[in-house]
Amino acid sequence: MSLLSMLSSSVLTAAPVPVADVHQAFDMGWAGLILWLPLLSLIACGCCAMMRCTSKLPAWITVGSLAGSFVTAMFLYLNYEPPGDVVNIVRWIDLSWVGGGFEANISFYIDSLSLLWILFVTGLGTLIAFYASEYMETDLGSGYCRFFAGVSVFLFAMSALVLADNLVLLYLGWEGVGFASYWLIGYYYTKPEAVAAAKKAFIVNRIGDLGLALAVYLCWTSFGTVQYDELVTVIESGDYARMTDDWSVAAIPWLLMLAAFGKSAQLPLYVWLPDAMEGPTPVSALIHAATMVTAGIYLLARMYPVFLLDGDHTALHVVAWVGGLTALLAATIGMAQYDIKRIMAYSTVSQLGYMFMGLGVLTTYGAAYHVFTHAFFKAALFLTCGAVMHGFAGQLDLRKLSGLRHMKGWKITSYAMLIGCLCLAGFPFTSGYFSKDAILAEAFVTHGPGFQWLGFMALFTAGLTAYYTFRVWFRVCAGPVSYEAGDDHHGDDHGHDDGHFHPHAPRFAMNSVMAIIAIGALVAAVPYFMDSGVKGGWIADMVNDSTASEGIPAVRAAADHAADHAHGSLFGYDPHVAMYWVSGGVGFIGIAIAAWLHLFRREDAVSLRRALLSRSATAWLPRAMERKWYVDEIYHALIRAPLWVGSHVLHGIDRILVDMVLVDGTAKLPRLLGRWVQPLTNGTVHASATAMAGGVALLVIVVLLILHLGVFA
């Protein structure tokens, strides 16, 4: 414990930040445990790898330390009083030795927004690590250590991202989660696809990171600080045009958007997320569904005041439309995939689109609530997909699996998946139903360019979502029992020696986690009704406490603005009430079509596809959907190929023009001169002396000439 207390005790000598309404909590150094525990777990996993540990020890260490993080986060929540605390942990980049210097320390900004995020991040992290202890057991040994070390790195970075009190520490977390994602996507590093997917994820994310870095620089030059509390103060005071013109402040939202769209896989940077499914499934559930990909929403919610500085909300309108279009596009791709994990990946992209739409239509609490519910139900979906993949030797093709719910040992998996599907499809009275409606209703009532159409588009997308979600469930879990094994025969416990494949059902760790998270997905509807005097319940209460909605005049005005419209009407009804009926109905239609095509008359789905493909007028549609609208190809043609050619050209220039012609050519000049004066260099002492004297004379002449010209006069 002495080590822990040493680590968590603040090593901070920097001057406290003088902000009136945010109190400095120097006595809360223990909050640092949220960061240090995963870090210790990383070191312990590394030690396990070095000791060639072949037990499940790394898993228990990781689960234990993540649970510790969660408990610490719980304590933080219980100790929390609005508006929030700055907790200084360790001094980091600090140039405050010149007046008004740059400062970015490892410090936490504890407000309701960061608490909301850190609670579900650490909570789900613990559960999923527990699930993974069983899922990864075929890799016991160095792979097992590597996996849990990666999970620890991820939780470390994600906690830093969420809890950071300044943009530079957030950037640390931002890149850190990208790196953890690289580590874990590339977990099966002997598979070229996994390596390529990992690389792609990191590089595409780096494009977004560039936006974040530039946004941080702009914040520094325009507001003179990168710390949230000071930032808010500066924005409130309106005294921020310190060095630049208007464009610098106006550019910040667009750069933040670039960052958020990279991390949260929105158009045009979503291409890495589907490929990221090469990683082990617990990773997909934790990083690529529940937590990391919501960092973009967190960033925009955190920096909401900057978005609202522009009275026209142009940037927010773009956020809304990009979100809406991504939701639609990803849903259409998801409809046409056969790999259930990829379907879930596209549905994640699509749901993240909804969240951005929520931010864009001024309902930060709707966006945050959808993040919260989505974290549970999407984790449940991924974990059940993982159980299927684990049990059927890597089989993920929904055409080759059927009737799981009738099989022994697969009940929990089937029904946990059903709960996840119901929530995702927005089935009435599930958590996803309420959170999605919060966003949909606002889309109809908030003023913005074509927001009515955006609303209808989102509603249509909700129908597609219900369809593709239940396409998976009706195919895989319902219907007659039949299955084919996949080709992933790691380990020998699949019992191939008798020539038959026996799927092995999930056991305690996986079942319990799937059950808990599925129940959590249902219970996630409750906070919406927890009375706190605000519409939207506990979540709205949390979000409204933070900078995402209150404390800044501009933001408060905008919130009032939104509130005005929320009391407007949709089809003559209260928009939220109307939306309950409309979206519920749309969901039913989607589920009904899925039931028709994928449960009762599966042959119709095949003939429909064939009919579409046979007519040239319609053939492009299924093709384009199956080929993901050719976005990867477009990227290759527009960016990668030209750069690649350009690099080769530059390399050629470097070798031939710069090096051979310019440098070697210049070097040959003396030799040419030398030919001319060759008699002097015939090797005799006499000639050498003459040459030397001549050389010195030449130097002297040059020097005198320069002096005469008065260079240094």
Place this chain on the structure above:
Amino acid sequence: MMSWLLILLPLLGALVVIASPARLARHLALATSLLVLGVSIAAALVFTGWGNGAYGLTAALDWLPQAGIVIQVGADSVAFILVLLTTMLMPLAILGSYTAVQVRQKEYYGWLLALLSAMLGVFLARDLILFYVCFEFTLVPMFFIIAIWGGANRGKACVKFLIYTFTGSLITLAAFLMLAWSYADAHSGVWTFAIEPLTSHAAGLAASDQAWLLLALLIGFGVKVPLFPVHTWLPLAHTEAPTAGSVLLAGVLLKLGTYGLYRFALPMCPDAVVTWAPVIAILSIVGILYGALICWVQTDVKKLVAYSSVSHLGFCVLGLFALNPMGLEGSVLYMVNHGLSTGALFFLIGMMYERYHTRDMRQISGLARVMPVWATFMVFFVLASVGLPGLNGFVSEFLCLIAAFTAGDGGAYPGVLGPWFAAFAALGMILAAMYLLIMVGKIVFGPVQTPAHGHDDNDLPVDLSVREIVVLIPLAAGCIILGVQPGIIIDSTATSIADTLAVYPPIIEQASTHVGATLDAMVMGGAP
């Protein structure tokens, strides 16, 4: 006294190594370098220049006082940080050569120690004579190290290295001599070569004279850095040098260039620097992007890392010429960080080469399965190099970029560059991730593939030996410590940097309209 010890001890060691039996050479060299490291640590403890702008460990030796030639030594905090970097890298370089160098060991280790002496002389010099002699003398050992123990193309590489950098520094010498003459001219015939009086004299020259001086300094130091377009010696020399040679080239010798710019160009010609900083910054940015793009198409890993130095040092120079404390601090950090991470990458590539005798990415892949320890270090140092926050590279890169971003004379931090400079330079971040991760993806990950002739019988283990791990651990520790606590260097060098920059704010303020016009002209293509 300690300064003399630091400079002379390695020379003495070199003599001892030459005189003793060959089988003892490497051990004696290691012992000497460790002794020097110990002396430098002891010197660091008694060093009085930490946290203030003063020089410490000063001493002087009258040699030819009539001609103003008084050999002066001493270091300010920035110089001493680089001294520590040098003394730390040298034992590692020697230990890393234990199995790689099999022939003519006495000469090899003798040259390495002579090189150490010269490098320390550069950082500890307080007068131009000692500085220049040491600066040039670094070429001699490196020339022989490349020429004798280098790769297949070593002949061309060493000649090019020598002539290229020697020509550059001759012009710098001419500038130094002119400056001394100009000083004597202004002070009724009293000559001096001490750096401080010459610096203040130079800073008082007319702007046009300063511009000539800056040009001459840039030619000499720019070749060393190397700045685009005078970088072409570097890929060749790095690739052909033996491992220790590459490590020292990247770790220390390139820093002679940036250190020279910091020590001479910035304080000596402030007016010219303010005028020409945008041009130099553009050269750095071209270097960053150009180097990075060329890295992308390399198939030779060592050449890739060599070109990445062109790209990385671009950030370092960009930070210097941002002319604000963040930039200079970032630049000083960059010098150290690049020495650690790129030095380590060269070590790792050397270790791979010793085992498989190839550096061709197309012949080798999936080493993570064969050499997990090596692979772990490789990924770690690549991440440090890419600038992953939490490791050292990030802090320096971040500071250089944010410094370049800051423009104008408002606030506490003036700057002469601007957002566009930083935006283009920051593209280098994406490109660095691309080429380094592609390299990792090819050689570390993927299916296992090693060259047909396979493992050599030079009794090295399949994975890293304890000796090799010992070489890498200090570098890794440095990366982590400086990543988490950059304050160690920032706080100790803060005042030196502030002193160096003290002359700038009024000049920038005066020139801001002019610089703005130059910038607009360059970006828009209009007339200035």
